[in-house]
Amino acid sequence: MENIYKVLDSGDERKLEQLGDLIIDRPCAQAFWPKRKDNRVWSSADATFDRGEKNVWHFSGKKVEYKVVKYHNYFFKLKFTDFGHIGIFPEHISTWNLMEKNSKKDDKILNLFGYTGGATIAGIATGAIVTHVDASQKINDWAKENVNLNRLDINRVRWITDDVIKFLKREVKRGNKYNGFVMDPPTFGRGSKGEVFKIEKDMGKIMELVVQLMSDNCRYVILSCHTPGFTPKVLENILCSYIDTKKGSFYSHELLISSDTLPIPSGAVSYWLSK
Known part of the structure:
Protein backbone atom coordinates (compact mmCIF):
# COMPACT_ATOMS: atom_id res chain seq x y z
CA MET A 1 0.00 0.00 0.00
CA PHE A 80 0.39 7.83 18.84
CA THR A 81 0.29 10.41 21.64
CA ASP A 82 -1.53 10.17 24.96
CA PHE A 83 -3.87 12.97 23.82
CA GLY A 84 -5.00 11.17 20.68
CA HIS A 85 -3.05 13.49 18.38
CA ILE A 86 -0.81 11.89 15.79
CA GLY A 87 1.15 14.96 14.67
CA ILE A 88 -0.47 15.85 11.37
CA PHE A 89 -3.13 18.52 10.78
CA PRO A 90 -4.28 18.13 7.17
CA GLU A 91 -6.78 20.99 7.49
CA HIS A 92 -3.81 23.35 7.17
CA ILE A 93 -3.23 22.44 3.54
CA SER A 94 -4.73 25.82 2.56
CA THR A 95 -2.10 27.56 4.72
CA TRP A 96 0.70 25.58 3.10
CA ASN A 97 -0.66 26.40 -0.37
CA LEU A 98 -0.79 30.09 0.47
CA MET A 99 2.78 30.05 1.79
CA GLU A 100 4.05 28.21 -1.27
CA LYS A 101 2.39 30.74 -3.57
CA ASN A 102 3.39 33.92 -1.73
CA SER A 103 6.80 33.23 -0.15
CA LYS A 104 10.02 34.12 -1.92
CA LYS A 105 13.59 32.88 -1.56
CA ASP A 106 15.28 34.15 1.60
CA ASP A 107 12.07 35.65 3.00
CA LYS A 108 12.02 35.61 6.79
CA ILE A 109 8.93 33.81 8.11
CA LEU A 110 7.79 33.56 11.73
CA ASN A 111 5.85 30.40 12.61
CA LEU A 112 4.26 30.83 16.06
CA PHE A 113 2.90 27.80 17.95
CA GLY A 114 4.77 25.81 15.30
CA TYR A 115 4.00 22.35 16.72
CA THR A 116 5.20 19.53 14.44
CA GLY A 117 6.27 21.90 11.70
CA GLY A 118 3.90 21.65 8.73
CA ALA A 119 4.12 25.41 8.08
CA THR A 120 7.86 25.37 8.76
CA ILE A 121 8.32 22.71 6.08
CA ALA A 122 6.16 24.67 3.63
CA GLY A 123 8.23 27.79 4.30
CA ILE A 124 11.70 26.36 3.82
CA ALA A 125 10.51 24.32 0.83
CA THR A 126 10.13 27.70 -0.95
CA GLY A 127 13.64 28.76 0.05
CA ALA A 128 12.53 30.99 2.91
CA ILE A 129 14.18 31.19 6.33
CA VAL A 130 11.79 30.18 9.12
CA THR A 131 11.80 30.97 12.83
CA HIS A 132 9.84 28.14 14.46
CA VAL A 133 8.51 28.90 17.95
CA ASP A 134 6.91 26.39 20.32
CA ALA A 135 6.96 26.12 24.12
CA SER A 136 7.77 22.39 24.11
CA GLN A 137 11.28 21.09 23.41
CA LYS A 138 9.88 17.62 22.68
CA ILE A 139 7.56 19.07 20.05
CA ASN A 140 10.38 21.07 18.49
CA ASP A 141 12.48 17.91 18.32
CA TRP A 142 9.58 16.20 16.54
CA ALA A 143 9.36 19.10 14.07
CA LYS A 144 13.10 18.76 13.38
CA GLU A 145 12.55 15.10 12.54
CA ASN A 146 9.89 16.12 10.02
CA VAL A 147 12.19 18.68 8.39
CA ASN A 148 14.91 16.04 8.06
CA LEU A 149 12.42 13.53 6.61
CA ASN A 150 11.80 15.99 3.78
CA ARG A 151 15.54 16.37 3.12
CA LEU A 152 15.29 20.11 3.58
CA ASP A 153 18.06 22.34 4.90
CA ILE A 154 17.47 22.37 8.66
CA ASN A 155 19.97 25.23 8.94
CA ARG A 156 17.32 27.47 7.37
CA VAL A 157 15.22 27.04 10.52
CA ARG A 158 15.79 28.98 13.73
CA TRP A 159 14.41 26.81 16.52
CA ILE A 160 12.96 28.62 19.56
CA THR A 161 11.63 26.85 22.66
CA ASP A 162 9.90 29.62 24.58
CA ASP A 163 6.69 31.37 25.48
CA VAL A 164 5.42 33.12 22.34
CA ILE A 165 4.71 36.51 23.93
CA LYS A 166 8.08 36.66 25.70
CA PHE A 167 9.85 35.80 22.46
CA LEU A 168 7.92 38.42 20.48
CA LYS A 169 8.79 41.13 23.00
CA ARG A 170 12.49 40.28 22.64
CA GLU A 171 12.23 40.39 18.86
CA VAL A 172 10.66 43.85 18.98
CA LYS A 173 13.52 45.09 21.18
CA ARG A 174 16.05 43.60 18.76
CA GLY A 175 14.39 45.38 15.83
CA ASN A 176 13.91 42.18 13.84
CA LYS A 177 11.46 42.15 10.94
CA TYR A 178 9.66 39.38 9.05
CA ASN A 179 8.13 38.96 5.59
CA GLY A 180 5.47 36.46 6.67
CA PHE A 181 3.68 35.25 9.79
CA VAL A 182 1.85 32.00 10.55
CA MET A 183 -0.05 31.62 13.84
CA ASP A 184 -2.12 28.66 15.03
CA PRO A 185 -2.66 29.36 18.74
CA PRO A 186 -4.25 26.81 21.08
CA THR A 187 -7.30 27.60 23.16
CA PHE A 188 -5.16 27.18 26.28
CA GLY A 189 -1.49 26.46 26.75
CA ARG A 190 1.56 26.83 28.93
CA GLY A 191 4.90 28.40 28.07
CA SER A 192 8.30 26.80 28.56
CA LYS A 193 8.39 28.12 32.14
CA GLY A 194 4.74 27.55 33.01
CA GLU A 195 3.35 30.79 31.55
CA VAL A 196 -0.41 30.51 30.96
CA PHE A 197 -1.80 31.33 27.52
CA LYS A 198 -5.51 31.89 26.88
CA ILE A 199 -6.50 32.79 23.35
CA GLU A 200 -9.34 35.15 24.29
CA LYS A 201 -7.05 37.10 26.65
CA ASP A 202 -3.71 36.99 24.87
CA MET A 203 -4.41 37.10 21.12
CA GLY A 204 -4.59 40.90 21.17
CA LYS A 205 -1.17 41.12 22.84
CA ILE A 206 0.29 38.87 20.17
CA MET A 207 -1.17 40.96 17.34
CA GLU A 208 0.20 44.19 18.85
CA LEU A 209 3.68 42.67 18.78
CA VAL A 210 3.32 41.02 15.37
CA VAL A 211 2.43 44.34 13.74
CA GLN A 212 5.68 45.82 15.09
CA LEU A 213 7.62 42.95 13.49
CA MET A 214 6.09 43.30 10.01
CA SER A 215 8.67 44.38 7.44
CA ASP A 216 7.87 47.05 4.84
CA ASN A 217 7.53 44.25 2.28
CA CYS A 218 5.61 41.83 4.51
CA ARG A 219 3.68 39.47 2.25
CA TYR A 220 1.16 37.77 4.52
CA VAL A 221 -0.16 37.21 8.04
CA ILE A 222 -2.06 33.97 8.62
CA LEU A 223 -4.13 33.33 11.76
CA SER A 224 -5.92 30.03 12.35
CA CYS A 225 -7.35 28.25 15.37
CA HIS A 226 -9.62 25.42 16.48
CA THR A 227 -11.31 27.22 19.37
CA PRO A 228 -15.14 27.06 19.47
CA GLY A 229 -16.62 30.50 18.81
CA PHE A 230 -13.58 31.72 16.86
CA THR A 231 -15.22 31.66 13.45
CA PRO A 232 -13.51 32.74 10.21
CA LYS A 233 -15.07 36.20 10.49
CA VAL A 234 -13.96 36.55 14.13
CA LEU A 235 -10.36 35.85 13.08
CA GLU A 236 -10.67 38.28 10.16
CA ASN A 237 -11.98 40.97 12.52
CA ILE A 238 -9.00 40.40 14.80
CA LEU A 239 -6.54 40.82 11.93
CA CYS A 240 -8.15 43.92 10.47
CA SER A 241 -8.27 45.52 13.95
CA TYR A 242 -4.46 45.61 14.04
CA ILE A 243 -3.21 45.58 10.42
CA ASP A 244 -3.66 48.67 8.25
CA THR A 245 -6.58 47.80 5.97
CA LYS A 246 -5.13 50.03 3.22
CA LYS A 247 -2.01 47.89 2.85
CA GLY A 248 -3.67 44.71 1.64
CA SER A 249 -6.72 42.48 1.56
CA PHE A 250 -8.29 40.19 4.16
CA TYR A 251 -9.76 36.74 3.57
CA SER A 252 -11.28 34.07 5.80
CA HIS A 253 -12.76 30.61 5.49
CA GLU A 254 -13.47 27.40 7.34
CA LEU A 255 -10.67 24.87 7.66
CA LEU A 256 -11.64 21.55 6.12
CA ILE A 257 -10.13 18.08 6.01
CA SER A 258 -10.76 16.36 2.69
CA SER A 259 -12.11 12.83 2.91
CA ASP A 260 -13.15 9.91 0.73
CA THR A 261 -16.70 10.73 1.85
CA LEU A 262 -17.61 14.09 3.45
CA PRO A 263 -15.26 17.03 4.16
CA ILE A 264 -14.70 17.58 7.89
CA PRO A 265 -14.90 21.11 9.36
CA SER A 266 -11.80 21.57 11.52
CA GLY A 267 -11.41 25.15 12.65
CA ALA A 268 -11.09 28.54 11.02
CA VAL A 269 -8.46 30.63 9.26
CA SER A 270 -8.08 34.24 8.20
CA TYR A 271 -5.21 35.87 6.38
CA TRP A 272 -3.98 39.23 5.20
CA LEU A 273 -2.20 39.50 1.85
CA SER A 274 -0.24 42.58 0.91
CA LYS A 275 -1.12 44.52 -2.23
Missing part, protein backbone atom coordinates in the same frame (compact mmCIF):
# COMPACT_ATOMS: atom_id res chain seq x y z
CA GLU A 2 1.31 3.48 -0.86
CA ASN A 3 2.79 5.27 2.14
CA ILE A 4 0.21 8.07 2.32
CA TYR A 5 -2.13 9.76 4.78
CA LYS A 6 -5.81 10.22 4.00
CA VAL A 7 -9.23 10.19 5.68
CA LEU A 8 -11.40 7.25 4.63
CA ASP A 9 -14.65 8.15 6.39
CA SER A 10 -16.19 10.10 9.26
CA GLY A 11 -19.40 10.18 11.28
CA ASP A 12 -20.92 9.48 14.68
CA GLU A 13 -18.21 11.77 16.13
CA ARG A 14 -15.37 9.56 14.80
CA LYS A 15 -13.01 9.61 11.82
CA LEU A 16 -11.29 6.74 10.07
CA GLU A 17 -7.79 7.50 8.78
CA GLN A 18 -5.22 5.68 6.67
CA LEU A 19 -1.55 5.93 7.66
CA GLY A 20 0.22 3.94 4.98
CA ASP A 21 -0.79 0.33 5.62
CA LEU A 22 -2.36 1.20 8.98
CA ILE A 23 -6.01 2.17 9.60
CA ILE A 24 -6.87 4.16 12.73
CA ASP A 25 -10.17 5.18 14.32
CA ARG A 26 -10.14 8.43 16.36
CA PRO A 27 -12.69 10.80 17.92
CA CYS A 28 -13.89 13.68 15.73
CA ALA A 29 -16.10 16.05 17.69
CA GLN A 30 -17.40 17.84 14.57
CA ALA A 31 -18.66 14.71 12.80
CA PHE A 32 -22.30 14.75 13.88
CA TRP A 33 -23.49 13.03 10.69
CA PRO A 34 -23.81 9.24 10.30
CA LYS A 35 -20.90 7.20 8.99
CA ARG A 36 -21.01 6.62 5.23
CA LYS A 37 -19.01 3.37 5.07
CA ASP A 38 -20.29 0.16 6.62
CA ASN A 39 -19.12 -1.47 9.84
CA ARG A 40 -16.83 -3.90 7.99
CA VAL A 41 -14.65 -0.97 6.92
CA TRP A 42 -14.59 0.57 10.39
CA SER A 43 -13.95 -2.76 12.11
CA SER A 44 -10.75 -3.11 10.06
CA ALA A 45 -9.06 -0.43 12.19
CA ASP A 46 -5.61 -1.46 13.45
CA ALA A 47 -5.66 1.19 16.19
CA THR A 48 -8.52 2.90 18.03
CA PHE A 49 -8.29 5.83 20.42
CA ASP A 50 -10.71 5.88 23.36
CA ARG A 51 -11.44 9.05 25.32
CA GLY A 52 -13.38 7.22 28.05
CA GLU A 53 -12.21 7.39 31.64
CA LYS A 54 -8.62 7.17 30.40
CA ASN A 55 -7.16 8.34 27.11
CA VAL A 56 -5.84 5.12 25.63
CA TRP A 57 -4.93 3.55 22.28
CA HIS A 58 -6.12 0.01 21.54
CA PHE A 59 -4.16 -1.93 18.91
CA SER A 60 -5.63 -4.99 17.22
CA GLY A 61 -2.13 -6.43 16.78
CA LYS A 62 1.35 -5.38 17.83
CA LYS A 63 1.56 -1.86 19.27
CA VAL A 64 2.80 0.65 16.73
CA GLU A 65 5.06 3.48 17.92
CA TYR A 66 5.07 5.65 14.79
CA LYS A 67 4.49 5.76 11.04
CA VAL A 68 6.10 7.91 8.35
CA VAL A 69 3.58 9.02 5.73
CA LYS A 70 3.29 11.46 2.84
CA TYR A 71 0.70 14.22 2.58
CA HIS A 72 0.70 17.18 0.17
CA ASN A 73 4.17 16.26 -1.09
CA TYR A 74 5.56 16.40 2.45
CA PHE A 75 6.58 13.59 4.77
CA PHE A 76 5.52 13.45 8.42
CA LYS A 77 6.46 11.21 11.32
CA LEU A 78 3.18 10.34 13.02
CA LYS A 79 3.18 9.20 16.65
Whole structure:
Protein backbone atom coordinates (compact mmCIF):
# COMPACT_ATOMS: atom_id res chain seq x y z
CA MET A 1 0.00 0.00 0.00
CA GLU A 2 1.31 3.48 -0.86
CA ASN A 3 2.79 5.27 2.14
CA ILE A 4 0.21 8.07 2.32
CA TYR A 5 -2.13 9.76 4.78
CA LYS A 6 -5.81 10.22 4.00
CA VAL A 7 -9.23 10.19 5.68
CA LEU A 8 -11.40 7.25 4.63
CA ASP A 9 -14.65 8.15 6.39
CA SER A 10 -16.19 10.10 9.26
CA GLY A 11 -19.40 10.18 11.28
CA ASP A 12 -20.92 9.48 14.68
CA GLU A 13 -18.21 11.77 16.13
CA ARG A 14 -15.37 9.56 14.80
CA LYS A 15 -13.01 9.61 11.82
CA LEU A 16 -11.29 6.74 10.07
CA GLU A 17 -7.79 7.50 8.78
CA GLN A 18 -5.22 5.68 6.67
CA LEU A 19 -1.55 5.93 7.66
CA GLY A 20 0.22 3.94 4.98
CA ASP A 21 -0.79 0.33 5.62
CA LEU A 22 -2.36 1.20 8.98
CA ILE A 23 -6.01 2.17 9.60
CA ILE A 24 -6.87 4.16 12.73
CA ASP A 25 -10.17 5.18 14.32
CA ARG A 26 -10.14 8.43 16.36
CA PRO A 27 -12.69 10.80 17.92
CA CYS A 28 -13.89 13.68 15.73
CA ALA A 29 -16.10 16.05 17.69
CA GLN A 30 -17.40 17.84 14.57
CA ALA A 31 -18.66 14.71 12.80
CA PHE A 32 -22.30 14.75 13.88
CA TRP A 33 -23.49 13.03 10.69
CA PRO A 34 -23.81 9.24 10.30
CA LYS A 35 -20.90 7.20 8.99
CA ARG A 36 -21.01 6.62 5.23
CA LYS A 37 -19.01 3.37 5.07
CA ASP A 38 -20.29 0.16 6.62
CA ASN A 39 -19.12 -1.47 9.84
CA ARG A 40 -16.83 -3.90 7.99
CA VAL A 41 -14.65 -0.97 6.92
CA TRP A 42 -14.59 0.57 10.39
CA SER A 43 -13.95 -2.76 12.11
CA SER A 44 -10.75 -3.11 10.06
CA ALA A 45 -9.06 -0.43 12.19
CA ASP A 46 -5.61 -1.46 13.45
CA ALA A 47 -5.66 1.19 16.19
CA THR A 48 -8.52 2.90 18.03
CA PHE A 49 -8.29 5.83 20.42
CA ASP A 50 -10.71 5.88 23.36
CA ARG A 51 -11.44 9.05 25.32
CA GLY A 52 -13.38 7.22 28.05
CA GLU A 53 -12.21 7.39 31.64
CA LYS A 54 -8.62 7.17 30.40
CA ASN A 55 -7.16 8.34 27.11
CA VAL A 56 -5.84 5.12 25.63
CA TRP A 57 -4.93 3.55 22.28
CA HIS A 58 -6.12 0.01 21.54
CA PHE A 59 -4.16 -1.93 18.91
CA SER A 60 -5.63 -4.99 17.22
CA GLY A 61 -2.13 -6.43 16.78
CA LYS A 62 1.35 -5.38 17.83
CA LYS A 63 1.56 -1.86 19.27
CA VAL A 64 2.80 0.65 16.73
CA GLU A 65 5.06 3.48 17.92
CA TYR A 66 5.07 5.65 14.79
CA LYS A 67 4.49 5.76 11.04
CA VAL A 68 6.10 7.91 8.35
CA VAL A 69 3.58 9.02 5.73
CA LYS A 70 3.29 11.46 2.84
CA TYR A 71 0.70 14.22 2.58
CA HIS A 72 0.70 17.18 0.17
CA ASN A 73 4.17 16.26 -1.09
CA TYR A 74 5.56 16.40 2.45
CA PHE A 75 6.58 13.59 4.77
CA PHE A 76 5.52 13.45 8.42
CA LYS A 77 6.46 11.21 11.32
CA LEU A 78 3.18 10.34 13.02
CA LYS A 79 3.18 9.20 16.65
CA PHE A 80 0.39 7.83 18.84
CA THR A 81 0.29 10.41 21.64
CA ASP A 82 -1.53 10.17 24.96
CA PHE A 83 -3.87 12.97 23.82
CA GLY A 84 -5.00 11.17 20.68
CA HIS A 85 -3.05 13.49 18.38
CA ILE A 86 -0.81 11.89 15.79
CA GLY A 87 1.15 14.96 14.67
CA ILE A 88 -0.47 15.85 11.37
CA PHE A 89 -3.13 18.52 10.78
CA PRO A 90 -4.28 18.13 7.17
CA GLU A 91 -6.78 20.99 7.49
CA HIS A 92 -3.81 23.35 7.17
CA ILE A 93 -3.23 22.44 3.54
CA SER A 94 -4.73 25.82 2.56
CA THR A 95 -2.10 27.56 4.72
CA TRP A 96 0.70 25.58 3.10
CA ASN A 97 -0.66 26.40 -0.37
CA LEU A 98 -0.79 30.09 0.47
CA MET A 99 2.78 30.05 1.79
CA GLU A 100 4.05 28.21 -1.27
CA LYS A 101 2.39 30.74 -3.57
CA ASN A 102 3.39 33.92 -1.73
CA SER A 103 6.80 33.23 -0.15
CA LYS A 104 10.02 34.12 -1.92
CA LYS A 105 13.59 32.88 -1.56
CA ASP A 106 15.28 34.15 1.60
CA ASP A 107 12.07 35.65 3.00
CA LYS A 108 12.02 35.61 6.79
CA ILE A 109 8.93 33.81 8.11
CA LEU A 110 7.79 33.56 11.73
CA ASN A 111 5.85 30.40 12.61
CA LEU A 112 4.26 30.83 16.06
CA PHE A 113 2.90 27.80 17.95
CA GLY A 114 4.77 25.81 15.30
CA TYR A 115 4.00 22.35 16.72
CA THR A 116 5.20 19.53 14.44
CA GLY A 117 6.27 21.90 11.70
CA GLY A 118 3.90 21.65 8.73
CA ALA A 119 4.12 25.41 8.08
CA THR A 120 7.86 25.37 8.76
CA ILE A 121 8.32 22.71 6.08
CA ALA A 122 6.16 24.67 3.63
CA GLY A 123 8.23 27.79 4.30
CA ILE A 124 11.70 26.36 3.82
CA ALA A 125 10.51 24.32 0.83
CA THR A 126 10.13 27.70 -0.95
CA GLY A 127 13.64 28.76 0.05
CA ALA A 128 12.53 30.99 2.91
CA ILE A 129 14.18 31.19 6.33
CA VAL A 130 11.79 30.18 9.12
CA THR A 131 11.80 30.97 12.83
CA HIS A 132 9.84 28.14 14.46
CA VAL A 133 8.51 28.90 17.95
CA ASP A 134 6.91 26.39 20.32
CA ALA A 135 6.96 26.12 24.12
CA SER A 136 7.77 22.39 24.11
CA GLN A 137 11.28 21.09 23.41
CA LYS A 138 9.88 17.62 22.68
CA ILE A 139 7.56 19.07 20.05
CA ASN A 140 10.38 21.07 18.49
CA ASP A 141 12.48 17.91 18.32
CA TRP A 142 9.58 16.20 16.54
CA ALA A 143 9.36 19.10 14.07
CA LYS A 144 13.10 18.76 13.38
CA GLU A 145 12.55 15.10 12.54
CA ASN A 146 9.89 16.12 10.02
CA VAL A 147 12.19 18.68 8.39
CA ASN A 148 14.91 16.04 8.06
CA LEU A 149 12.42 13.53 6.61
CA ASN A 150 11.80 15.99 3.78
CA ARG A 151 15.54 16.37 3.12
CA LEU A 152 15.29 20.11 3.58
CA ASP A 153 18.06 22.34 4.90
CA ILE A 154 17.47 22.37 8.66
CA ASN A 155 19.97 25.23 8.94
CA ARG A 156 17.32 27.47 7.37
CA VAL A 157 15.22 27.04 10.52
CA ARG A 158 15.79 28.98 13.73
CA TRP A 159 14.41 26.81 16.52
CA ILE A 160 12.96 28.62 19.56
CA THR A 161 11.63 26.85 22.66
CA ASP A 162 9.90 29.62 24.58
CA ASP A 163 6.69 31.37 25.48
CA VAL A 164 5.42 33.12 22.34
CA ILE A 165 4.71 36.51 23.93
CA LYS A 166 8.08 36.66 25.70
CA PHE A 167 9.85 35.80 22.46
CA LEU A 168 7.92 38.42 20.48
CA LYS A 169 8.79 41.13 23.00
CA ARG A 170 12.49 40.28 22.64
CA GLU A 171 12.23 40.39 18.86
CA VAL A 172 10.66 43.85 18.98
CA LYS A 173 13.52 45.09 21.18
CA ARG A 174 16.05 43.60 18.76
CA GLY A 175 14.39 45.38 15.83
CA ASN A 176 13.91 42.18 13.84
CA LYS A 177 11.46 42.15 10.94
CA TYR A 178 9.66 39.38 9.05
CA ASN A 179 8.13 38.96 5.59
CA GLY A 180 5.47 36.46 6.67
CA PHE A 181 3.68 35.25 9.79
CA VAL A 182 1.85 32.00 10.55
CA MET A 183 -0.05 31.62 13.84
CA ASP A 184 -2.12 28.66 15.03
CA PRO A 185 -2.66 29.36 18.74
CA PRO A 186 -4.25 26.81 21.08
CA THR A 187 -7.30 27.60 23.16
CA PHE A 188 -5.16 27.18 26.28
CA GLY A 189 -1.49 26.46 26.75
CA ARG A 190 1.56 26.83 28.93
CA GLY A 191 4.90 28.40 28.07
CA SER A 192 8.30 26.80 28.56
CA LYS A 193 8.39 28.12 32.14
CA GLY A 194 4.74 27.55 33.01
CA GLU A 195 3.35 30.79 31.55
CA VAL A 196 -0.41 30.51 30.96
CA PHE A 197 -1.80 31.33 27.52
CA LYS A 198 -5.51 31.89 26.88
CA ILE A 199 -6.50 32.79 23.35
CA GLU A 200 -9.34 35.15 24.29
CA LYS A 201 -7.05 37.10 26.65
CA ASP A 202 -3.71 36.99 24.87
CA MET A 203 -4.41 37.10 21.12
CA GLY A 204 -4.59 40.90 21.17
CA LYS A 205 -1.17 41.12 22.84
CA ILE A 206 0.29 38.87 20.17
CA MET A 207 -1.17 40.96 17.34
CA GLU A 208 0.20 44.19 18.85
CA LEU A 209 3.68 42.67 18.78
CA VAL A 210 3.32 41.02 15.37
CA VAL A 211 2.43 44.34 13.74
CA GLN A 212 5.68 45.82 15.09
CA LEU A 213 7.62 42.95 13.49
CA MET A 214 6.09 43.30 10.01
CA SER A 215 8.67 44.38 7.44
CA ASP A 216 7.87 47.05 4.84
CA ASN A 217 7.53 44.25 2.28
CA CYS A 218 5.61 41.83 4.51
CA ARG A 219 3.68 39.47 2.25
CA TYR A 220 1.16 37.77 4.52
CA VAL A 221 -0.16 37.21 8.04
CA ILE A 222 -2.06 33.97 8.62
CA LEU A 223 -4.13 33.33 11.76
CA SER A 224 -5.92 30.03 12.35
CA CYS A 225 -7.35 28.25 15.37
CA HIS A 226 -9.62 25.42 16.48
CA THR A 227 -11.31 27.22 19.37
CA PRO A 228 -15.14 27.06 19.47
CA GLY A 229 -16.62 30.50 18.81
CA PHE A 230 -13.58 31.72 16.86
CA THR A 231 -15.22 31.66 13.45
CA PRO A 232 -13.51 32.74 10.21
CA LYS A 233 -15.07 36.20 10.49
CA VAL A 234 -13.96 36.55 14.13
CA LEU A 235 -10.36 35.85 13.08
CA GLU A 236 -10.67 38.28 10.16
CA ASN A 237 -11.98 40.97 12.52
CA ILE A 238 -9.00 40.40 14.80
CA LEU A 239 -6.54 40.82 11.93
CA CYS A 240 -8.15 43.92 10.47
CA SER A 241 -8.27 45.52 13.95
CA TYR A 242 -4.46 45.61 14.04
CA ILE A 243 -3.21 45.58 10.42
CA ASP A 244 -3.66 48.67 8.25
CA THR A 245 -6.58 47.80 5.97
CA LYS A 246 -5.13 50.03 3.22
CA LYS A 247 -2.01 47.89 2.85
CA GLY A 248 -3.67 44.71 1.64
CA SER A 249 -6.72 42.48 1.56
CA PHE A 250 -8.29 40.19 4.16
CA TYR A 251 -9.76 36.74 3.57
CA SER A 252 -11.28 34.07 5.80
CA HIS A 253 -12.76 30.61 5.49
CA GLU A 254 -13.47 27.40 7.34
CA LEU A 255 -10.67 24.87 7.66
CA LEU A 256 -11.64 21.55 6.12
CA ILE A 257 -10.13 18.08 6.01
CA SER A 258 -10.76 16.36 2.69
CA SER A 259 -12.11 12.83 2.91
CA ASP A 260 -13.15 9.91 0.73
CA THR A 261 -16.70 10.73 1.85
CA LEU A 262 -17.61 14.09 3.45
CA PRO A 263 -15.26 17.03 4.16
CA ILE A 264 -14.70 17.58 7.89
CA PRO A 265 -14.90 21.11 9.36
CA SER A 266 -11.80 21.57 11.52
CA GLY A 267 -11.41 25.15 12.65
CA ALA A 268 -11.09 28.54 11.02
CA VAL A 269 -8.46 30.63 9.26
CA SER A 270 -8.08 34.24 8.20
CA TYR A 271 -5.21 35.87 6.38
CA TRP A 272 -3.98 39.23 5.20
CA LEU A 273 -2.20 39.50 1.85
CA SER A 274 -0.24 42.58 0.91
CA LYS A 275 -1.12 44.52 -2.23
